[in-house]
Amino acid sequence: MKLIRWGKNGQEKTGVLIGEIKYDxxxxxxxxxEAFFENNGLERLETFLKAHEGQLPVIxxxxxxxxxxxxPSKILCIGLNxxxxxxxxxxxxxxxxxxxMKSTTSLSGPFDPIIIPKDSVKSDWEVELAFVIxxxxxxxxxxxxxxxxxxxxxxNDVSEREWQLERGGTWDKGKGCDTFAPLGPxxxxxxxxxxxxxxxxxxxLNGKMLQDSNxxxxxxxxxxxxxxxxxxxTLLPGDVVSTGTPAGVxxxxxxxxxxxxxxxxxxxxxxxxxxxxxxxxxxxD
Numbered sequence: 001m002k003l004i005r006w007g008k009n010g011q012e013k014t015g016v017l018i019g020e021i022k023y024d025x026x027x028x029x030x031x032x033x034e035a036f037f038e039n040n041g042l043e044r045l046e047t048f049l050k051a052h053e054g055q056l057p058v059i060x061x062x063x064x065x066x067x068x069x070x071x072p073s074k075i076l077c078i079g080l081n082x083x084x085x086x087x088x089x090x091x092x093x094x095x096x097x098x099x100x101m102k103s104t105t106s107l108s109g110p111f112d113p114i115i116i117p118k119d120s121v122k123s124d125w126e127v128e129l130a131f132v133i134x135x136x137x138x139x140x141x142x143x144x145x146x147x148x149x150x151x152x153x154x155x156n157d158v159s160e161r162e163w164q165l166e167r168g169g170t171w172d173k174g175k176g177c178d179t180f181a182p183l184g185p186x187x188x189x190x191x192x193x194x195x196x197x198x199x200x201x202x203x204x205l206n207g208k209m210l211q212d213s214n215x216x217x218x219x220x221x222x223x224x225x226x227x228x229x230x231x232x233x234t235l236l237p238g239d240v241v242s243t244g245t246p247a248g249v250x251x252x253x254x255x256x257x258x259x260x261x262x263x264x265x266x267x268x269x270x271x272x273x274x275x276x277x278x279x280x281x282x283x284x285d
Contacts, residue, residue: 081244088252
């Protein structure tokens with residue numbers, strides 16, 4: 001299945017994508033949130049779809065798409081998880097995964113604008129494969145780890161590099177700004193993706209290809225990440241874990257290039273669709 005959420009920001013309804021057509025599943029009566037995943041929501045939704053085949057309303061292509069999951073308890077990210085990206089960042093390949101958080105308020109839709117924060121001069125892009133946790137995960141073995149994955153989603157890990165790297169403390173202050181986590185266009189359930197470790201991922205800035213790689217270049221794969229992270233914190237159903245970005249970010253270009261008002265980023269991953277965001281300078285309401 002391919003899950004979508006649609007409608008006005010903060011008032012999203014649920015849906016599914018079947019082929020190229022979006023269908024409204026509001027009658028199912030649940031949002032795609034922690035409780036949904038925790039209580040076998042994917043199985044129950046599949047049953048609902050079979051029972052209502054041919055009866056669901058079609059969603060207009062004019063409707064906004066939101067994040068395909070409701071605000072999770074955590075958006076956890078893995079830093080420097082592609083060797084070439086570590087090299088372009090002038091950082092050593094990590095001996096263990098680098099973990100950081102994005103605020104849940106950074107979550108946005110796949111076609112929503114990226115708001116360049118007030119006083120930002122180094123806002124950057126990062127195409128990433130993210131996965132969503134399907135059941136509570138604590139002290140998980142690598143052998144069992146994939147049983148905890150509900151599905152996969154395209155993520156743009158937008159980052160303010162000055163705040164991330166030059167302001168001291170953790171990376172989080174450059175990662176969690178509003179609109180800095182566009183997710184979607186849809187969540188593909190695990191059965192939709194044959195091998196998450198062999199997916200092309202790419203990103204264009206104003207039509208120019210800057211990131212073009214494959215998840216087979218991940219330093220730490222998904223089973224290892226789940227096992228590793230679950231030693232330090234409990235992952236809850238609906239949590240998002242983003243696996244890192246390949247080379248080609250603005251920080252790594254010579255000279256560096258950062259987002260400015262009016263720039264457009266377009267990104268995609270095999271089997272997970274394409275998203276597109278326009279960068280808009282912060283303006284006080």
